[in-house]
Structure formats: C-alpha cells, structure tokens
Amino acid sequence: MAIPINIEDLLSKQKVESNRIEFKAGWNPSSIYHSICAFANDIDNLGGGYILVGVEEENGVAVRPVKGLEDNQLDKIQREMLQFNTMMDPIYYPRISVEEIDERKILVIWVTSGHNRPYTVPADVTAKLKKPVFYIRYGTSSIEAKGEDLDRLRDMANRVPYDDRGNENIDIDDISPLLVKNHLASVGSKLAKADFTSDMGKILEQMELLDGPKEKRLVKNVAAMMFAERPEKFFPVSRVEIVVFPEGRENNPDNFIEIPAITGPVPMMIRDTLNYLRTNIIKERVIKPANNEKSIKVYNYPFQSLEEAVVNAL
Known part of the structure; x- marks a missing residue:
C-alpha cells in the first residue's frame, strides 16, 4: 500500500512531526513492534507514525545515502510481520510499503491510530514466553505504559464510536455537496454560503467530519451515512x-x-x-x-x- 506522503519528506522529517517518525537501520522485530504498538495506541492522538526500516540515523537525522535492504530481507520481513501482527492484542495490521530511495530499497511501516485501542504486544515477539505489554510514545521513544499513563491508555478503550472513525474507503468525492449544503442551510450555518465546488475539504474539516493525520485525512463514517447519495456502498446493511x-x-x-x-x-x-x-x-x-x-x-x-x-x- 502506498504511503500518503512523499518519501523524501519522511526522510527529512518535513510535513510530519519528528516524534511520529522512527529510523531503523535493520530488522529488529521486538523493538520495532514496541513502536508499532505505541503508534497504534496513539495516546496523544497525533495520528500514528512511520517506521523506516533500512535507514540509519545520526542524532535523529537520516543518514544519506540510506543503508537499504536486500530483496531477500524484504521478503523475510514481510512474512514475519504476518505472524507478529497476530501477536498484538487486539490483532493489528500496519500498512507496509517498499520504497526506492538513493538507488536502494527500504521498508516503510505506516501505523495509523488503532480503532480498537488499547493494544498490547509481547515484550519480545521472538521469545517462547510472551508477556503482553502496553506501549506508548514518549517524545521520540516507545516506552512501556505505567501508572497514570496506563490508566489513561485503558480509558481510551471503545471511546471512539464507529460513526466518528475515519474510513479509508470513503473519498471526499463520495460526499454530495448538495446534501451537505442543504443540511447547512437547514440549520442556518454560515458555511452554507461557501464554495462547495472548491472548498469541500475545508468545509468537511470545519464540520469535524475528517479524521486522521494531516498528511492523510480520512472522511468519517458519519459523513457518508449522512451525506453520501449511496451510503449502502460503504455500509451494506444501512437500511x-x-x-x-x-x-x-x-x-x-x-x-x-x-x-x-x-x-x-x-x-x-x-x-x-x-x-x-x-x-x-x-x-x-x-x-x-x-x-x-x-x-x-x-x-x-x-x-x-x-x-x-x-x-x-x-
């Protein structure tokens, strides 16, 4: 799956906050899954994060040219990830994308905020004895959640209702400008006077009908339920x-x-x-x-x- 941002912007930490990006020189599954779990838990609601495997760092800056990964390494990592994903509780599948940069290949793991937070993952996904641990982001590090942070994380369980979640299968073009305009006019909103041909994204943003990080805004389910001409396309039993x-x-x-x-x-x-x-x-x-x-x-x-x-x- 293609990532929603230019790979150069990720490497230079442009357009995405630095605490949402991690560079990993090689494949260290336990450490990487600590970060996957932490980004999925997204305790500060920043929109998840990105892990770039095959990229060395120095003082938080990507070393260029990138180290890269061999094709057999990429295949092995992707096979192992299928197994490690099922060790998370609830099961979580991050998006992955192989990107070519500096004439080498790297693996980008895109971790969005999980809809079924909070998540745990074994402290060592390769060990026989697997102790589940809650991880969160603290600055640019992934740490075990303890004390108040753990209470706060557990409090997030089922806090985001289904209709308020972003849906990557819904595009802004699926939302009817006419239905939105009629609704805004009926409630007397000043937004009804906006330009619906060019400002649809801004209008949905102001109506709080978009979700996710700024580089990949998602239309919320409720927007399609209310303003898609055929919501059954996304919700087959909506009738x-x-x-x-x-x-x-x-x-x-x-x-x-x-x-x-x-x-x-x-x-x-x-x-x-x-x-x-x-x-x-x-x-x-x-x-x-x-x-x-x-x-x-x-x-x-x-x-x-x-x-x-x-x-x-x-």
Missing part, C-alpha cells in the same frame, strides 16, 4: 425494513407484508420511513359522543412516539 402484520403478529404471524427496504442517507431514510408510517400505518378513528358536539380523534399509534423511535434508532 430500514418494515414488516406489517395486518391481523397482528400474535393473531396470525403467517400473514405479513414486507415493505421494500428504505435506503439512502440517514436524513432521507428518516423522512421516507416516517412518511410511510404516517400514510400507511397510522389510522385515525373519529368518535362522536352522544352528549357532546365535539368529536374525539383516536389513533392506533401516536406519531410522535414513532418519530422518536425512528430518529433514535437511526
């Missing part, structure tokens, strides 16, 4: 299914009507679902008391309750 039992489910469970699935962006699904319920499900009965000129209207279901249930569910 509403309605089943009607004309005689009641308990009275006659075999007699039912299945309504075609309602799909689309969440606001559209809410609207279409409520329109169907209002038109086809809610029935009104008018009672005229004998001693009162005012009629009494009774409904089989209160619309407000259905509305709250549908909106909360979606």
Whole structure:
C-alpha cells in the first residue's frame, strides 16, 4: 500500500512531526513492534507514525545515502510481520510499503491510530514466553505504559464510536455537496454560503467530519451515512425494513407484508420511513359522543412516539 506522503519528506522529517517518525537501520522485530504498538495506541492522538526500516540515523537525522535492504530481507520481513501482527492484542495490521530511495530499497511501516485501542504486544515477539505489554510514545521513544499513563491508555478503550472513525474507503468525492449544503442551510450555518465546488475539504474539516493525520485525512463514517447519495456502498446493511402484520403478529404471524427496504442517507431514510408510517400505518378513528358536539380523534399509534423511535434508532 502506498504511503500518503512523499518519501523524501519522511526522510527529512518535513510535513510530519519528528516524534511520529522512527529510523531503523535493520530488522529488529521486538523493538520495532514496541513502536508499532505505541503508534497504534496513539495516546496523544497525533495520528500514528512511520517506521523506516533500512535507514540509519545520526542524532535523529537520516543518514544519506540510506543503508537499504536486500530483496531477500524484504521478503523475510514481510512474512514475519504476518505472524507478529497476530501477536498484538487486539490483532493489528500496519500498512507496509517498499520504497526506492538513493538507488536502494527500504521498508516503510505506516501505523495509523488503532480503532480498537488499547493494544498490547509481547515484550519480545521472538521469545517462547510472551508477556503482553502496553506501549506508548514518549517524545521520540516507545516506552512501556505505567501508572497514570496506563490508566489513561485503558480509558481510551471503545471511546471512539464507529460513526466518528475515519474510513479509508470513503473519498471526499463520495460526499454530495448538495446534501451537505442543504443540511447547512437547514440549520442556518454560515458555511452554507461557501464554495462547495472548491472548498469541500475545508468545509468537511470545519464540520469535524475528517479524521486522521494531516498528511492523510480520512472522511468519517458519519459523513457518508449522512451525506453520501449511496451510503449502502460503504455500509451494506444501512437500511430500514418494515414488516406489517395486518391481523397482528400474535393473531396470525403467517400473514405479513414486507415493505421494500428504505435506503439512502440517514436524513432521507428518516423522512421516507416516517412518511410511510404516517400514510400507511397510522389510522385515525373519529368518535362522536352522544352528549357532546365535539368529536374525539383516536389513533392506533401516536406519531410522535414513532418519530422518536425512528430518529433514535437511526
């Protein structure tokens, strides 16, 4: 997988903070997996980091020309990584990319913030006795998390809900400028007056609908749920299914009507679902008391309750 930044910028520590980059002259799996675990835990929410294997360093600066790795080394490292990745708990798969620089090959390990933080990895992935350890970044080093840092790390578990996570399968072009503009106009936002043809990325940024490091911004799941014309492309079961039992489910469970699935962006699904319920499900009965000129209207279901249930569910 190609890395989202120019390799020269990584080597010179441009556009990415230096504490998010590590140079490794050779393949030292235990040390490298300490850093993979630390970057995946991303305790300071910096966006993960990069490990460049085959690059020597001197006082934090990459030595040029790079040392590089042989082809047989690259193959061996990638095979071993498949095994070591499963030793992390939960299992974590960093992205890897072979890059050519200074007429030599290096391996770039791109570690993004993990969605299932916190992670552990054995202190020595090659040892028979594997003790799981939590690692975090402290400056430019990967250290074992202890005390308050460990408590803080554990507190991150399940803290980022699915809809608020970045999704690398969603592009900004998948988001409908019209749907975003209509939403912003409906809530009275000044952003509705922005130029949606050229400023879409900036608009999504201001709406806090992007995630990830600055060199690789990801569109959050919620953006596609709300503003993609076909969110089912990313979320196959994002739909509403309605089943009607004309005689009641308990009275006659075999007699039912299945309504075609309602799909689309969440606001559209809410609207279409409520329109169907209002038109086809809610029935009104008018009672005229004998001693009162005012009629009494009774409904089989209160619309407000259905509305709250549908909106909360979606």
